[in-house]
Amino acid sequence: xxxxxxxxxxxxxxxxxxxxxxERQLRRRFHAVRLAAGSRESLEAxxxxxxxxxxxxxxxxxxxxxVAVWLHLxxxxxxxxxxxxxxxxxxxFRFLTRLGIFGIDPDDPAxxxxxxxxxxxxxxxxPQGTFIVTPQGRFTDVREPVVPRPGxxxxxxxxRGMPAWSVAVEYGFWVDARPEVFLRVDxxxxxxxxxxxxxxxxxxxxxxxNADALAEAVRAREPGRFETVLGGGARVHPVxxxxxxxxxxxxxxxxxxxxxx
Numbered sequence: 001x002x003x004x005x006x007x008x009x010x011x012x013x014x015x016x017x018x019x020x021x022x023e024r025q026l027r028r029r030f031h032a033v034r035l036a037a038g039s040r041e042s043l044e045a046x047x048x049x050x051x052x053x054x055x056x057x058x059x060x061x062x063x064x065x066x067v068a069v070w071l072h073l074x075x076x077x078x079x080x081x082x083x084x085x086x087x088x089x090x091x092x093f094r095f096l097t098r099l100g101i102f103g104i105d106p107d108d109p110a111x112x113x114x115x116x117x118x119x120x121x122x123x124x125x126x127p128q129g130t131f132i133v134t135p136q137g138r139f140t141d142v143r144e145p146v147v148p149r150p151g152x153x154x155x156x157x158x159x160r161g162m163p164a165w166s167v168a169v170e171y172g173f174w175v176d177a178r179p180e181v182f183l184r185v186d187x188x189x190x191x192x193x194x195x196x197x198x199x200x201x202x203x204x205x206x207x208x209x210n211a212d213a214l215a216e217a218v219r220a221r222e223p224g225r226f227e228t229v230l231g232g233g234a235r236v237h238p239v240x241x242x243x244x245x246x247x248x249x250x251x252x253x254x255x256x257x258x259x260x261x
Contacts (some may be wrong), residue, residue, distance in 0.1 A: 003114045005087035006094070006103030008122070010080055014098040019073025022066045026230055029063075031176035033070075033230035036184035036217050040075075040227060043185050046165050047076040052123040052131070054164040056152055056188075056203055058211055059134035060142050061171055067181060068132055069099060071167065074229075080126040082119055083133060084151065106137065116154045123159060131155055131162075135203055142170050142215060146208040153199035164188045164199075166207045168214040174221060182226070184214035 026033055046053055057068055065085075072081060080100065087103030090096060097103075102118060104111040123129040133155075135148035156162055170182040188206040191198035217225045 004102055004104055004111075004118050006090050006097060007118075008082060008100050008102035009097045010082065010100040010122075010126075011098040012080070014095075015069070015081070015100070016073060016077070018099060019069055019077070022070040023074070023230065025066060026070055026181065029178065030171075030231065031174075031178040031180050032228050032232035033067075033181040033183065034223075034226035034228050034232070036182070036214055037225055037227070039183060039185035042165060042187050043071075043075040045187060046130075046185075047078070049163065050128070052126065052129045052159060052162050053079070054131040054133065054152065054156055054162055055167055056148070056164055056207055057132065057134050057167045058142070058146070058169050058207060059136045059138065059140055060169055061139065063171065063181070064134060064169060067169060067183070068167075071183070072130070072132065076130070078128060080129045082122040082126075082129060082131055084115055084119075100132075112151060112154060115151055116158050119155050120158050123162075135207070142211060146204055146211055148200065148203045148207065150196065150200060153196045153203055156199045156203075157194060157196040160194050161190075163190055164203070164206075166203075166210040168207070168210040170214055170218050172218055181230075182214060182218050184210055184217070186210045186213075 046055070055068075057064060068083075072079070082100045082102065084104050085096070085101050087105055090101060090103035104115050119131055123131060131152075133152045135152040136146065137149040137151070140146075152164075156164060164187075166186050166188055168184045171179050172182065173179050186206070188202055191202045
């Protein structure tokens with residue numbers, strides 16, 4: 001019998017369907033999803049990695065799990081998944097267990113060791129399993145310092161040799177009435193001494209550096225520093241856009257924000 005509150009039931013077929021649903025929602029709710037330069041190469045390295053891997057995602061909003069599902073199915077769909085979630089929330093959406101999500105009680109001191117045992121067992125059964133986690137454990141403003149909880153570091157220490165990738169996420173407005181998703185992906189350097197304390201420091205420093213680099217790129221508002229992977233067609237209003245087209249003029253607001261003399 002499992003020693004966690006709600007076990008996961010990873011289903012590749014359901015994950016593929018939900019990945020399609022996640023992309024549909026992102027298209028509807030956001031103007032664009034943009035990857036910072038170098039992120040595609042980091043995602044390709046994750047896809048090609050032959051063993052188990054960990055993905056540490058920053059936790060800025062309700063949309064983060066949806067973004068994680070979409071990112072998974074878009075860029076490394078061959079990999080399995082196991083992810084923790086507050087059991088009280090998961091009990092309301094039990095279908096999420098088929099995405100590899102299991103439930104724990106974050107307020108129970110025994111949940112940490114139970115989570116480590118469960119993730120280790122699940123990943124050892126998946127030749128290309130992926131542990132996707134939000135180490136901060138709560139919603140945090142992107143301007144706050146990154147402070148991971150010990151769960152992710154404990155799993156990485158248990159499964160020695162498993163590498164980790166950091167995914168920084170921001171949501172903001174550039175050129176449209178709808179917000180945009182900004183992502184930056186970077187592989188973290190495995191510490192020489194892969195015990196929990198060293199992994200904790202590695203996660204904190206690596207996630208912070210990744211978040212800072214993404215924030216600087218978003219503030220710069222330079223589209224050349226990003227690859228648009230979803231959406232991105234600038235617009236003001238459908239009727240006004242049509243009027244501009246009929247008059248043979250450009251559509252929407254241009255991203256190229258040249259300064260006036």
